[in-house]
Amino acid sequence: MHLIDTHTHLDFPDFDADRRELLANCRAQGVEKLVVLGVHQANWQRVWDLALSEEGLYAAFGLHPVYLDEHRPAHLNELRDWLSRYAGHPKLCAVGEFGLDYFLQQLDREQQQQLFEAQLTLAVEFELPTLLHVRRAHAATIATLKRLKPSRGGIIHAFAGSYEEAREYLKLGFKLGLGGAPTWPQALRLRKVVAQLPLEAIVLETDSPDMAPVMHPNQRNSPQHLPAICAVLAQLRGISAEQLASASSRNAAELFGWD
Numbered sequence: 001m002h003l004i005d006t007h008t009h010l011d012f013p014d015f016d017a018d019r020r021e022l023l024a025n026c027r028a029q030g031v032e033k034l035v036v037l038g039v040h041q042a043n044w045q046r047v048w049d050l051a052l053s054e055e056g057l058y059a060a061f062g063l064h065p066v067y068l069d070e071h072r073p074a075h076l077n078e079l080r081d082w083l084s085r086y087a088g089h090p091k092l093c094a095v096g097e098f099g100l101d102y103f104l105q106q107l108d109r110e111q112q113q114q115l116f117e118a119q120l121t122l123a124v125e126f127e128l129p130t131l132l133h134v135r136r137a138h139a140a141t142i143a144t145l146k147r148l149k150p151s152r153g154g155i156i157h158a159f160a161g162s163y164e165e166a167r168e169y170l171k172l173g174f175k176l177g178l179g180g181a182p183t184w185p186q187a188l189r190l191r192k193v194v195a196q197l198p199l200e201a202i203v204l205e206t207d208s209p210d211m212a213p214v215m216h217p218n219q220r221n222s223p224q225h226l227p228a229i230c231a232v233l234a235q236l237r238g239i240s241a242e243q244l245a246s247a248s249s250r251n252a253a254e255l256f257g258w259d
Contacts, residue, residue, distance in 0.1 A: 001030040001245045004252040005223045007205035010036045011046045014209040026223045037097040039064035041075040051091045062098035065112045083126045093256045095123040096131025103135040120148045130154035138165045145172050177205040180213035183232040199247040
């Protein structure tokens with residue numbers, strides 16, 4: 001089984017004690033490539049250093065809406081500088097994580113929208129995929145994507161929308177990131193949507209250290225859990241884990257332009 005974890009925060013301090021051992025275990029289980037996402041200006045260098053230090057790790061840089069109060073106008077200029085500096089580098093795979101979060105009421109929606117559009121514009125300029133955080137904001141996200149039309153598409157991370165919203169994203173050239181959430185039996189609507197999605201829509205992720213699957217409740221999530229997540233999602237769809245692993249990895253490789 002060959003797997004790609006399209007969304008991790010492996011640079012977070014949660015992994016400082018055992019990061020190298022964890023990566024060795026991942027490779028032994030067939031998790032061959034992992035994307036590590038920057039979320040604010042202060043962690044881009046750590047993400048980049050980590051990607052350079054380990055085979056199979058790739059970096060994305062972005063300004064996450066949850067850290068809205070930490071972002072400064074100068075950080076957008078710095079993001080552009082980072083993307084310009086490493087344009088074409090095989091370790092740079094996307095712009096992200098960024099997007100819209102309407103779940104947290106304290107986050108100003110107008111500021112979020114401005115930051116979202118600015119980063120989409122950078123993705124268009126540098127011809128990179130986008131790795132999007134979308135929480136309770138699918139209508140606004142879809143409308144913005146239709147207007148700005150990022151040519152490389154991207155991934156809707158931790159997709160939890162409706163089947164109709166999924167179809168809109170697919171028309172726009174986006175993949176849907178699936179991880180721990182639909183492994184939980186109580187996620188009835190999401191599990192139903194997952195069962196209906198076309199295989200070419202799906203990429204797998206963990207969002208480590210967050211969003212642990214049902215098999216590891218109240219624990220640090222890990223890329224090592226991706227094979228088990230894949231098995232549960234494959235069962236939901238009535239196919240083998242190998243089939244889902246193959247399709248999702250092919251989808252991710254096509255999106256990122258990997259051989």
